[in-house]
Amino acid sequence: MKWKKLxxxxxxxxLKNRMRSVLTMLxxxxxxxxxxxxxxxxxxxxxxxEEQITALGxxxxxxxxxxxxxxxxxxxxRTANTLRLEDADALVSQGTELSGVSGMVVAxxxxxxxxxxxxxxxxxxxxxxxxxxxxxxxxxxxxGERDVQGRAKVAVLGQTVADELFPGQSPLGAKIRVRNVPxxxxxxxxxxxxxxxxxxxxxxxxxxPLTTVLYRLAGGRNIGVIFASAADATxxxxxxxxxxxxxxxxxxxxxxxxxxxxxxxxxxIIEFAGDALGALTALLGAIAxxxxxxxxxxxxxxxxxxxxxxxxxxxxxxxxxxxxxxxxAQFLVEAVVLCVVGGLAGxxxxxxxxAIASRATEYTVxxxxxxxxxxxxxxxxIGVFFGFYPARKAARLDPIAALRYE
Amino acid sequence: xxxxxxxxxxxxKVYGGVEPIHALRPLDITVERGEFVAIMGAxxxxxxxxxxxxGCLDTPTTGSYRLDGAEVGxxxxxxxxxxxxxxxxxxxxxxxxLPRTSALDNVLLPLLYDRAGRIPNPEERAAEALKRVGLSxxxxxxxxxxxxxxxxxxxxxxxxxNDPALVLADEPTGNLDTRTMMEVMTLFQDLNEAGITLLxxxxxxxxxxxxxxxIELRDGRLVRDxxxxxxxxxxxDLAARYVEDEVG
Numbered sequence: 315m316k317w318k319k320l321x322x323x324x325x326x327x328x329l330k331n332r333m334r335s336v337l338t339m340l341x342x343x344x345x346x347x348x349x350x351x352x353x354x355x356x357x358x359x360x361x362x363x364e365e366q367i368t369a370l371g372x373x374x375x376x377x378x379x380x381x382x383x384x385x386x387x388x389x390x391x392r393t394a395n396t397l398r399l400e401d402a403d404a405l406v407s408q409g410t411e412l413s414g415v416s417g418m419v420v421a422x423x424x425x426x427x428x429x430x431x432x433x434x435x436x437x438x439x440x441x442x443x444x445x446x447x448x449x450x451x452x453x454x455x456x457x458g459e460r461d462v463q464g465r466a467k468v469a470v471l472g473q474t475v476a477d478e479l480f481p482g483q484s485p486l487g488a489k490i491r492v493r494n495v496p497x498x499x500x501x502x503x504x505x506x507x508x509x510x511x512x513x514x515x516x517x518x519x520x521x522x523p524l525t526t527v528l529y530r531l532a533g534g535r536n537i538g539v540i541f542a543s544a545a546d547a548t549x550x551x552x553x554x555x556x557x558x559x560x561x562x563x564x565x566x567x568x569x570x571x572x573x574x575x576x577x578x579x580x581x582x583i584i585e586f587a588g589d590a591l592g593a594l595t596a597l598l599g600a601i602a603x604x605x606x607x608x609x610x611x612x613x614x615x616x617x618x619x620x621x622x623x624x625x626x627x628x629x630x631x632x633x634x635x636x637x638x639x640x641x642x643a644q645f646l647v648e649a650v651v652l653c654v655v656g657g658l659a660g661x662x663x664x665x666x667x668x669a670i671a672s673r674a675t676e677y678t679v680x681x682x683x684x685x686x687x688x689x690x691x692x693x694x695x696i697g698v699f700f701g702f703y704p705a706r707k708a709a710r711l712d713p714i715a716a717l718r719y720e
Numbered sequence: 721x722x723x724x725x726x727x728x729x730x731x732x733k734v735y736g737g738v739e740p741i742h743a744l745r746p747l748d749i750t751v752e753r754g755e756f757v758a759i760m761g762a763x764x765x766x767x768x769x770x771x772x773x774x775g776c777l778d779t780p781t782t783g784s785y786r787l788d789g790a791e792v793g794x795x796x797x798x799x800x801x802x803x804x805x806x807x808x809x810x811x812x813x814x815x816x817x818l819p820r821t822s823a824l825d826n827v828l829l830p831l832l833y834d835r836a837g838r839i840p841n842p843e844e845r846a847a848e849a850l851k852r853v854g855l856s857x858x859x860x861x862x863x864x865x866x867x868x869x870x871x872x873x874x875x876x877x878x879x880x881x882n883d884p885a886l887v888l889a890d891e892p893t894g895n896l897d898t899r900t901m902m903e904v905m906t907l908f909q910d911l912n913e914a915g916i917t918l919l920x921x922x923x924x925x926x927x928x929x930x931x932x933x934x935i936e937l938r939d940g941r942l943v944r945d946x947x948x949x950x951x952x953x954x955x956x957d958l959a960a961r962y963v964e965d966e967v968g
Contacts, residue, residue, distance in 0.1 A: 631829065631833075637801045637833070638801075714777050
């Protein structure tokens with residue numbers, strides 16, 4: 315039997331049981347639709363993150379302490395206190411590939427002032443912090459090198475803190491207290507919003523000179539992190555090597571000794587987040603794939619019912635000269651047509667959902683052609699896989715028994 | 721020189737292993753081209769078994785069977801399917817038409833499996849076959865739109881469409897009233913007149929009386945094989961019946 319005839323016969327047969335065909339297809343429609351929508355959402359989210367990388371600038375370098383080890387027991391990253399103020403100073407004085415360096419030490423506490431109090435984190439930073447993190451002031455001024463050296467009790471408020479403590483008024487010149495240490499507010503930061511990945515409110519912060527926070531609030535010599543910006547975004551590797559060399563020299567590490575700190579850049583971190591999102595997309599796709607498999611089982615179920623129901627038809631076909639392979643092909647083609655039509659409908663569903671999502675949110679969700687091909691190909695494979703058993707059952711029927719079947 | 725349509729020697733069928741059932745004892749029969757044969761017997765006589773063997777639907781336990789000169793024993797399942805497609809036409813008791821499928825498409829069915837392309841214009845051919853059974857005005861009708869007699873005539877057209885060496889009819893009138901039975905037998909007699917070899921399996925003496933030769937089986941053995949004396953003419957009986965009905 316020619317393929318064209320086979321397909322015509324399959325479509326005829328499916329049209330004769332219209333309602334059943336549609337209901338059977340529904341499983342595949344939903345399965346393929348779910349896979350296509352979820353994978354497309356994931357891909358679109360990754361595209362958004364890539365956009366953020368470009369927007370943030372990828373020249374930020376972050377130095378953190380490495381894990382500490384005590385008698386061979388590792389306590390994990392950032393548990394050691396190996397970074398010192400002097401390390402940051404060394405980067406400032408010796409760095410050749412760097413345009414700005416700022417150490418950071420973080421203390422948390424209750425900020426009292428204005429109309430009440432507010433729990434936030436107080437970050438001790440250097441004057442170049444603003445340029446390193448590409449941050450700007452909304453009003454007032456930022457502290458300078460002299461303030462850092464003098465451990466001046468001045469503070470710059472993040473937008474959230476300013477709004478909470480001084481609603482509707484300028485906090486400039488006001489006094490605030492953190493753990494009994496009084497600060498004078500000299501500036502307010504522009505709002506930066508929440509960070510793309512963690513969802514942290516980046517404006518919920520108070521900035522003060524590094525030394526002030528280090529000695530008056532954090533009480534120590536160790537700093538948590540050093541930010542540096544590469545002078546040239548295209549020379550990130552050289553800049554990172556520069557940072558690593560200087561800090562290794564500071565820490566007097568011998569050549570065979572491992573770094574006791576980590577150097578990463580912003581792009582790497584965002585890339586990592588993108589990878590995580592990719593894994594999440596794959597996971598969601600796999601979960602949706604389960605529904606596709608369930609749809610396939612639905613197809614197998616209906617095909618089995620159909621084979622039983624059409625036992626007589628199969629008997630007639632065998633009697634008038636159909637070979638087993640003709641019957642196999644007939645039922646297989648029916649299953650594949652069901653799946654592929656279902657797959658196409660599911661893809662249509664995904665396109666519709668993507669259009670709605672794009673209109674309803676600020677993100678553009680697009681269904682890629684690779685997703686379409688994958689979904690339709692996969693549903694055809696499902697058709698062959700789940701159609702094979704019923705089709706083989708049909709092909710192996712004994713014509714005598716099939717003709718007598720009531 | 722033409723070979724017989726059916727030539728069996730020592731053809732037998734045994735079912736089961738521990739307590740074997742001899743459905744058909746070794747049997748020798750010959751049916752020549754142009755014959756019209758009835759196979760009779762009660763249920764369990766082995767006539768269905770013989771029918772399945774002659775129809776190449778089943779394989780014999782012993783003996784040989786040549787259909788139109790071709791040895792059937794030793795053929796694979798697919799080869800037997802091809803042989804059925806080339807040499808045989810089937811008419812069944814329950815009509816066995818495909819539901820929700822037009823008369824034309826039902827008749828086309830055997831030609832769908834005409835691998836060798838023996839018959840060049842299937843659609844034309846199917847329409848011709850339907851014309852031959854007097855249904856040229858019912859090509860697009862589906863089985864449920866046709867009467868029992870019409871359905872059986874569609875089935876007969878389907879059996880003729882592949883130009884078979886032998887038409888096998890298994891209780892073709894079993895589901896039909898007397899008048900429709902006579903109509904079908906009239907058609908069979910006409911076809912036989914035109915040279916078609918027919919073999920009808922039946923348990924009705926009346927049906928057998930329209931054929932030319934009766935083979936009777938009992939308990940798997942041949943008990944009678946003789947020509948029909950006083951062969952009746954179905955069309956004449958049908959006419960008589962018609963008159964009877966009209967008069968009251």
